[in-house]
Amino acid sequence: MSRFLEATLALSLVATPAAADRLGLGRPALTEEIAAWDIDVRPDGQGLPEGRGDVMTGEGLYIDNCAVCHGDFGEAVGRWPVLAGGQGTLNHEDPNKTIGSYWPYLSTVYDYVHRAMPFGNAQSLSDDDVYAITAYLLYLNDLVEDDFELSRENFAEVRLPNEENFFMDDRDEVELPAFTREPCMENCKETVEITARAAVIDVTPEDTAARERRAAAPTAEPAAEVAAATPEPAVPAVSPEQVAAGEKAFRACQACHKVGEGAKNGTGPALNGVVGHAAGKAEGFKYSKAMAEKVETGLVWTPEALDAFLADPRGFMKGTRMAYGGMKDADQRAAVIAYLSTFAED
Amino acid sequence: MTDRSGASRRDFLRAGLAGSAAALASGTLARAAGPDPAITELQPWMTELGEGVDARPYGKPSQFEAHVVRRNVAWLTADPISSVNFTPLHELDGILTPNGLCFERHHAGIAEIDPAKHRLMINGLVDTPLVFTMADLMRFPRENRVYFLECAANSGMEWRGAQLNGCQYTHGMIHNVMYTGVRLKHLLDEAGVRTNGKWILPEGGDASGMTRSIPIEKAMDDCLVAFKMNGEALRPEQGYPLRLVVPGWEGNMWVKWLRRIEVGDEPWHHREETSKYTDLLEGGKARRFTWVMDAKSVITNPSPQAPITHGRGRTVLTGVAWSGRGTIPRVDVTIDGGKNWYQARMDGPSLDKSMHRFYFEFDWDGSPLLLQSRAHDSTGYVQPTKDELRAFRGVESIYHNNGIQTWYVNEKGEAENVEIS
Numbered sequence: 001m002s003r004f005l006e007a008t009l010a011l012s013l014v015a016t017p018a019a020a021d022r023l024g025l026g027r028p029a030l031t032e033e034i035a036a037w038d039i040d041v042r043p044d045g046q047g048l049p050e051g052r053g054d055v056m057t058g059e060g061l062y063i064d065n066c067a068v069c070h071g072d073f074g075e076a077v078g079r080w081p082v083l084a085g086g087q088g089t090l091n092h093e094d095p096n097k098t099i100g101s102y103w104p105y106l107s108t109v110y111d112y113v114h115r116a117m118p119f120g121n122a123q124s125l126s127d128d129d130v131y132a133i134t135a136y137l138l139y140l141n142d143l144v145e146d147d148f149e150l151s152r153e154n155f156a157e158v159r160l161p162n163e164e165n166f167f168m169d170d171r172d173e174v175e176l177p178a179f180t181r182e183p184c185m186e187n188c189k190e191t192v193e194i195t196a197r198a199a200v201i202d203v204t205p206e207d208t209a210a211r212e213r214r215a216a217a218p219t220a221e222p223a224a225e226v227a228a229a230t231p232e233p234a235v236p237a238v239s240p241e242q243v244a245a246g247e248k249a250f251r252a253c254q255a256c257h258k259v260g261e262g263a264k265n266g267t268g269p270a271l272n273g274v275v276g277h278a279a280g281k282a283e284g285f286k287y288s289k290a291m292a293e294k295v296e297t298g299l300v301w302t303p304e305a306l307d308a309f310l311a312d313p314r315g316f317m318k319g320t321r322m323a324y325g326g327m328k329d330a331d332q333r334a335a336v337i338a339y340l341s342t343f344a345e346d
Numbered sequence: 347m348t349d350r351s352g353a354s355r356r357d358f359l360r361a362g363l364a365g366s367a368a369a370l371a372s373g374t375l376a377r378a379a380g381p382d383p384a385i386t387e388l389q390p391w392m393t394e395l396g397e398g399v400d401a402r403p404y405g406k407p408s409q410f411e412a413h414v415v416r417r418n419v420a421w422l423t424a425d426p427i428s429s430v431n432f433t434p435l436h437e438l439d440g441i442l443t444p445n446g447l448c449f450e451r452h453h454a455g456i457a458e459i460d461p462a463k464h465r466l467m468i469n470g471l472v473d474t475p476l477v478f479t480m481a482d483l484m485r486f487p488r489e490n491r492v493y494f495l496e497c498a499a500n501s502g503m504e505w506r507g508a509q510l511n512g513c514q515y516t517h518g519m520i521h522n523v524m525y526t527g528v529r530l531k532h533l534l535d536e537a538g539v540r541t542n543g544k545w546i547l548p549e550g551g552d553a554s555g556m557t558r559s560i561p562i563e564k565a566m567d568d569c570l571v572a573f574k575m576n577g578e579a580l581r582p583e584q585g586y587p588l589r590l591v592v593p594g595w596e597g598n599m600w601v602k603w604l605r606r607i608e609v610g611d612e613p614w615h616h617r618e619e620t621s622k623y624t625d626l627l628e629g630g631k632a633r634r635f636t637w638v639m640d641a642k643s644v645i646t647n648p649s650p651q652a653p654i655t656h657g658r659g660r661t662v663l664t665g666v667a668w669s670g671r672g673t674i675p676r677v678d679v680t681i682d683g684g685k686n687w688y689q690a691r692m693d694g695p696s697l698d699k700s701m702h703r704f705y706f707e708f709d710w711d712g713s714p715l716l717l718q719s720r721a722h723d724s725t726g727y728v729q730p731t732k733d734e735l736r737a738f739r740g741v742e743s744i745y746h747n748n749g750i751q752t753w754y755v756n757e758k759g760e761a762e763n764v765e766i767s
Binding site: 021022023025026027028029033034037038040041042043044046069078079080081090091093094095097099102103104105107108111112115116119120122123165166167168169170171174175176178179180181182183184185186187188189190191192193194195196197198199201203204205251254255256262266 | 477606617630
């Protein structure tokens, strides 16, 4: 320790006198560098960029960039987050916490959409775009009229209705006294009843089966459980390397598509058994009109057809609801198709 | 220390006695029906040569441990990219979590960052805004600390009642590793925090740009900027090459892929401290800035994924306990649903804001059990029941559910997640 202090001393002799107690590590950040990274916004408006955007502009941007997950009215598709509605539900069972019903500050909307949305293409929106989308989200929550324009100048005037309902953590005062005590150790109660059981609800993934197997054969190979959960490849002709590459490339699709055992429809249809089979066959999925027309004409997802579709979805199928720009790299497309071909129909 | 183990030893004897008095035909050892082939037959590994030294340049667990993995609950989230999986607590022992089994929670998937292109910036209310490379950070004095990281939503699915069958799912959003890193204070001092600098905003370099507001007192106290876990580089899932360590506070604040720290005079009220990580109470008001993790414990064995398979007789019960306010000097265990409690035997290092391991050995008479554990932390706080918590919070707060967990064990040794009166 003292050796380290000596070293510090030696070092500080070299450093400027003002920084005598510093190690002189790192370098000053440049203004441009700070500007590139420091995009955070606070409730008092600190950090807001110059700019403006109105509800109508925001509607168009929202439909193009956000509605596929969050729904046309912020009501959400599937399990994606709900962005609008829910006013008056906070003191009920199943409260619906949205920008309009729960969020305390509008600055949080601007900051978050600007830094993190659209999901998978963060920081692609201009400052004006974010003002417009934020204005539209206010409109979806019935907080402004359709002729509203949001700008840096009027931003701080907008208040969200739930702002007053947050308070600082008070567990130390409220709960700690009650939970700091010497508890009972002996003869603490006469009777004990089971009041709730997880098995009745039965929402635990796969383990129940594993448990039954184990109970039936306590010495069974543990590896059997994992093997049973791995889907049988239907078309084993493709190389394992390609499938592995495809699994990785499939990340670009995962936000909308599920594949594998028990895969359900999400924003896009479940993709089990698509390769080599007729298009539009995912049970319970509502396809677009464009897709329905293709299905009429007997479109089959041959590797070639898939390749063309994935390269340019809207080019291949004008009007498709698949809001995906396309996979430009041919090797990646081939890998994704190889990967998908390993999943048979359910 | 001696006192504690003395007390628990006495209690253990009492429990053992009660058990054997009840029904046990113990004392007689089971007899083999015939010679055990595991002994009498030559196994392949007894005669054949195994793989050489370079076959496994980065060693992996035995093939027979392939079931010991993180698992997720698909219905919890819309997709696996912004999602969570769970540490298999029932398969682990001791206090350290192996790096590959530490639960994951990402908001935009796993960022794969080239450390040569990673920078840490400190800006805002400082004398000199600074940029550090990874190499710069290595030149600050390093510290090694073991801390638990628990997601505030751990056990969040259990507010309305018993839901998930397995401590992996009910309690697996926690891990405990040794971090190597540098004090955040040293970095902040290097930039020179101005007197009006009251808060920091750490920011992640992934596509979610994770941000949280942290008061300067905590930042200057025990926070670390870490680059190693359990001796090796952070795993990409845990924020490689750099993450923030905020001991005892909710996991969401431990920003991964840390790229920037801003100093300010007020909190930022960002998405993860308004829309999320605020605790909605009955009546519609919500607590904000609920940072500290309250004392908590769970029995990991037996549990729904780890039933008793050996039948009646000697049984080892074990579990883990932790507190964001200090250490865990004591854990109580009951096997009859809380009629009688015994002090468990603590074993392994007792470190500040780290996981603790407890054991309770008893003779099982084969009758159904209702198992619970109750943590006491070094401030005197005692883990409450779920109903005691609900009395303060209602059932909609999602976060900070540290209520006592109950496992029902039936005559066959199978365990289930239940709640009791």
